[in-house]
Amino acid sequence: MTLPELLAARAAADPDGVAMIVDGVGELAYRDWDARANAVANKLVGQGIAPADRIGLIFPASGWIDYAVAFMGVLRAGAVAVPLSDRLPDAEVGQLAVHCSMAAILRPGEEWASGTDTTPPPVISRPGDPAQILYTSGTTGTAKGVTATHANLAYGVRPEPRHQPFRHSKHLVHAFPIGTNAGQMMLVNALSAHPAVVTSPRFTPGRFAGLIRKYRAGSVFLVPAMAIELINAGVEPMESVLLLGSAAAPLPSAVASELTGLFPKAMITNYYTSTEAAPAQTIMLFDPERPGSVGRPAAGGGVRVTSADGAPVPAGETGEVWMRSPAAPRAYLGDPASPVFRDGWVRMGDLGYLDEEGYLYLVDRESDVVKSGAYKISTLKIEEALHAHPLVKEAAAFGVPHAVLGTSVVAALVVRDSVAPEEMRAFLGERLAGHEIPARLLTVEALPRNRGGKVDKRALRALA
The missing domain is CATH 3.40.50.12780 (ANL, N-terminal domain)
Incomplete structure (x- = not known):
């Protein structure tokens, strides 16, 4: 019908x-x-x-x-x-x-x-x-x-x-x-x-x-x-x-x-x-x-x-x-x-x-994967780790140009209270490999979003 x-x-x-x-x-x-x-x-x-x-x-x-x-x-x-x-x-x-x-x-x-x-x-x-x-x-x-x-x-x-x-x-x-x-x-x-x-x-x-x-x-x-x-x-x-x-x-x-x-x-x-x-x-x-x-x-x-x-x-x-x-x-x-x-x-x-039982796991949007040096880095994995921190309200990871590595990882955070970068990196070090830890952490009031409610990572790259 x-x-x-x-x-x-x-x-x-x-x-x-x-x-x-x-x-x-x-x-x-x-x-x-x-x-x-x-x-x-x-x-x-x-x-x-x-x-x-x-x-x-x-x-x-x-x-x-x-x-x-x-x-x-x-x-x-x-x-x-x-x-x-x-x-x-x-x-x-x-x-x-x-x-x-x-x-x-x-x-x-x-x-x-x-x-x-x-x-x-x-x-x-x-x-x-x-x-x-x-x-x-x-x-x-x-x-x-x-x-x-x-x-x-x-x-x-x-x-x-x-x-x-x-x-x-x-x-x-x-x-x-x-x-x-x-x-x-x-x-x-x-x-x-x-x-x-x-x-x-x-x-x-x-x-x-x-x-x-x-x-x-x-x-x-x-x-x-x-x-x-x-x-x-x-x-x-x-x-x-x-x-x-x-x-x-x-x-x-x-x-x-x-x-x-x-x-x-x-x-x-x-x-x-x-x-x-x-x-x-x-x-x-x-x-x-x-x-x-x-x-x-x-x-x-x-x-x-x-x-x-x-x-x-x-x-x-x-x-x-x-x-x-x-x-x-x-x-x-x-x-x-x-x-x-x-x-x-x-x-x-x-x-x-x-997985063996047919459950699907996403690694990243193909366009969002960060190719940094010899590594391909999942921004979804980084965001998952950042959201586990009790002071993080929202998080988005993305790549920006780097003179040596080609691209490096930056994370934008909306936080409940200030958190020292070294504290955040220590927290992430228990959940991510060294090359996955963002090189820069930006604190923002809100993540930019498109009309459909998705995070606008192009806007974040411009901000960074």
Whole structure:
């Protein structure tokens, strides 16, 4: 089925059920979502939007409800939705509009929302038709448009009530931004899951903790940076949560361990995927016996580690990480033959290894590995060690040019209290080899992050 078909089925089965709540703004029932999406679709068709036209969507976090309506309206008109961050400068929006040949851009409060014809439009989308173009965060270069079909987005979603995920929850709370892969998964959850999906116009640790308590959320999803903020804010434990999911970046084991105290009844779960690979993912339930693992493949997907020429490597040997999507694969817009996609497999851009039981361990982003003298150094390993220090709130390791070694390691730290460099190096000396210990330690007020919440190491290199 397509997402519009699934929405129609949910609206028929549960018309008054609440799909989405934006705290302090409003809520959206399935009947209203379905009718408003029809009105948007008819308005767009009446304005000349044709099947396969690309439509940009730019909404703030407070506009999740209008965004959900616009997104489904675009799909129902047979067009392709292009979600974008509302933090993008106008120049970049213009560049992306040209790149994907946008026919229109929808923003809050514009004419697209004024339609009144709520009858289903005479447009039929097929599962193999393109539905979404999502731009990558661009942490290692220029952002790329990743195209997903209806079949990809709707993979695993079934309209029967007994198949609705997260049935242990009445409310699911998240803080993912619109226009990200994780945010899009929350949109699908709002369509398909048992609980109402709840979010807030703005994230602060106190506000987010208050949201969890207010709705007695059973499921909570966030990114590691938000988890760290919750821990550092000293909020009280939250016992309603039975599932705590972390996505978009590796979750340091020291942080996961602290989360078990903050969410004493929850399974602490790390999800590893990418915009290119979704819905393929690995899932790891926090296990102190396997620190650093991002788990094993889930939901019919696969993972393998290969040499540079694509040959599988033995367990324990580091190589390139590939994931296989169980759904119709995604592709780069304008570059369908990219070597990132091969026979249903997606090259993740990460280095890692599999243990004998098939658990995946990441060594580093391929672009972040520091080649210092004769050594290849994992910044993820250094960050894991830094997060174990009781005075470190956040940490990021990266390479900077060095006249002799080629590159040396620098670490940027956000700390609870000052810590002497010699003390930190002695601490790291018990956990890292000598060549892995950062040559420089920088203390910063906050780590720079991109719009998707990932640490911007290019900005850190410029700072260093």
